[in-house]
Amino acid sequence: MFEQYVKDYNEAIIETDKEAAIAVVEEAISNGVTPEEVVFKIVMPAVEDMMQLVIDNLDTNLAQHFMTAQIAAEITEKMLAQFSAPPEIIGKAVIGSSFGDLHSLGKRIVMGCLKSMMVDVIDLGVNITAVDFVDAAVEHDAQVIAVSSMMMHTATGEEGSLQIRELLHERGLEKKIKLIVGGSPFRYDKELYTSVGADNWAPDGISAAKIICQLIHEVKAS
Amino acid sequence: MTPLEILVAALTGQAAPRIPVFCNFLDYGPGELNMTPKEYFSRGEYMAEGQLKLLKRYGHDNAWCMSYVGIEAEILGCQEILFPKKGAPNVKDFVIKSWDDIEKLTIPEDISQHPHWQTTADCLSILSQEIGTTNPICAYASSSNTLPILLMGMEKWMELVLMGPKDLREELMRKCSDFCQQQVKAFRKAGAHIILYATSFGTPYFISKKMIAEWAVPWMKNDLQGDAGGIVYYCGGAPMNEVVDTVMKEVGIGAYYISPLDDLAEAKKIINSNGLTCAAIDDIKMVHWTVEQTRAEVKRLIEIGKPGGHFLFGSSLMPLELPEENIVAMIEAAFKYGRQ
Structure with a gap:
């Protein structure tokens, strides 16, 4: 049955x-x-x-x-809400659309999958500055920052993932917080994520959830 | 032959000295005139001047009478567009904030009289006067399944399409289809030769082929009202090979802007001499290519598509990050390898 x-x-x-x-x-x-x-x-x-x-x-x-x-x-x-005991949360991620980007579908797919995989995911919304991403990750003790960008200029712009990487580096957070990117431009150029300073990327929301879980495990294991 | 005659030859399968070479310099106009996007898109004269300067500088075939896609939402009541320092503007204020707003949405009786249409009309008028008899002028129109994205955001539209009340979804489609019909008619009347018909839900990357055939295609037929002249099928860069045959038979569209993620050889085989295969180079990858890699990719695409004619080479959305030398190399290679 x-x-x-x-x-x-x-x-x-x-x-x-x-x-x-x-x-x-x-x-x-x-x-x-x-x-x-x-x-x-x-x-x-x-x-x-x-x-x-x-x-x-x-x-x-x-x-x-x-x-x-x-x-x-x-x-x-x-x-x-009906569990007999609270479940074990495997980790935390903050997610949002990059600065200047108002697209939200991709991150909603990622968030839905992460919730079912027992990842505590904090939605920062759209058009998020690099500082806000990093501050939120620190505030929530998140292991992963996930950035969605649907346009080339928001994916590669200096106020997006590149600046998040700079901030993580300056604040000595690179081992504690991993950066994953996703969105249309990354599907066309599978190496693009390296040029924006990300640790990894995903071609779609479903795969992103899996990679975020892997990154959480990496951070926790280090 | 003029670039316009070369395009007509490619469409009809007549002999021509070379294939058409299209570049979509949509974001480059402001830089050409040393303006911010907001300033540039405020006047049709600027947009036309930018396109004409780009045409002169690079020598490709086509010009665009397009401001930004959000203009469609502005005609329908959008109050705010997010203008970046560089790159494509975004819709910031959604006209449809709740499902109740769908009922309130009204389509102007004549969009060509709307103040937000004026910049596009002015640009098209200048381009028609300057190059209308020699170069293809391109326009952009969102299909009925795509316009709702600009009105309510992709997330909410996807929610309505997949989980919402069907009668409400269809009401919105009907309104958006009315808008699309008007826009296509207005572009044709004002002298646009090519209308890029954007259909985000016309790709199996978004929805199932069954849903495309049973839902999207009938609305496409309604959008175009049996006249697909000058229409180019475009899925925002997403793959379309699996539905080209259906769209060709059912909607009668004769030109397809194939995704870089599609197999071009397969597309050419499907379309054959029944329509125009437009190959789009992956210009996101091109950002990091060398000049030699750029030339090699142009050569590869043209070698696949050129035999048998009915073929056009084009760029994708041309991000501003493209190195100048790669743009030049791409166009030079397209002219060189595109010779018949």
């Missing part, structure tokens, strides 16, 4: 059918599945499956990424 819930939930995600996904979870809960099992054995694996589809370059689209993240975030939030 449990395998059927997993299968039905995954199908709903692929079909971008939020109502069907929620119905599967409600049925599972009413039949005795615990909120912890919903998050860790249904929702999180579905996010990881989508990540694998993206990594394997199989046929997925932005709508599926968006819905995977959106549904995962909503269900996780609902289930967390």
Whole structure:
């Protein structure tokens, strides 16, 4: 029966059918599945499956990424309130769109996935200065700064990631806080992230969540 | 032959001395006139002067009568545009802040009479007088599925498309399609030869092919009202190969601005001599290429696309970070390898 819930939930995600996904979870809960099992054995694996589809370059689209993240975030939030004990948070990330950039879809996908993966993610919003990114990361004790840029001038501009790198360097924070970038320009030039001083990059929101988790583990291990 | 005749020859498959060479110098005008983007885009005369200077400097084929995409939102009530020191302006104030605003949204009866249309109209008028009989003049129009992004932001639009009430989504599409129809008509009337038809949801990178066929395509047909003359299909640089065949058959669009992320050989095979294959060089990678790498990539693209004709070489969005020597090398190589 449990395998059927997993299968039905995954199908709903692929079909971008939020109502069907929620119905599967409600049925599972009413039949005795615990909120912890919903998050860790249904929702999180579905996010990881989508990540694998993206990594394997199989046929997925932005709508599926968006819905995977959106549904995962909503269900996780609902289930967390019903957990028997608070879950272990694996780490923290601050996220925002770079200075001069008002695009917000990419970071919403990343945030949705991160929430279901037990990462505490702080949304700084859009058009964020480098100083605000670094100050927020320090204030929240975050291991990762994630910067979304949808235009070339905001991706490579001196007031964006380049300045964040400078600030991390000046304040001696480079081992404690990692910098990841994402957004359209980085998809066209896979080496572009190095020229803006980032530690890593992701071609889409789903992959970004996975890489952020890796960066958190790196910081914690060092 | 003039550049305009060369373009017509490429579209119709007639003999020409070379392929058309397009450059999208959308962000370069302000620098050409030593102005900030805000100052530059405030007057159609400046925009036309910038395009004409760029045409003279680089010798490519086309000019643009485009200010910035947010102008469409301004015509529909947007109160604030974020002008960067350099680069493309952004919509800062969304006209649709809640779903209730969709009902309130009104499309002007004649957008060509709207004050925000005036800069584009002035620019187009000057370009038509100066180069209208010799060079292709390009305009930009958001499709019905793309205009909502400027009105409510991509995040909220995606939410409405995928999770919102269908009747509300369709109401917004209808209004945006009305706007698109008017804009295409106004551009044609004022002398634009090419209209870049931007369709963000016309790519399988965004939504499923099924949804494109069942939802986006019928609205595209409505946008264009059976007349796809001069229309170039453009997905904001996202891949489109998988839907070209459907769009060609269903909507009748004959020219496709292929993404650098698409396989150009595959695109050429799909479009064949039934339309114009426009190859876009990856000018984000070009920022860090050498002159030799730039020339080699132009040569590679043209060698794929030129056989059989019906082919155009072009830039993508040309970021301001491009080294001058690479721009020059790109255009020189396009002329050299594009000779028939």
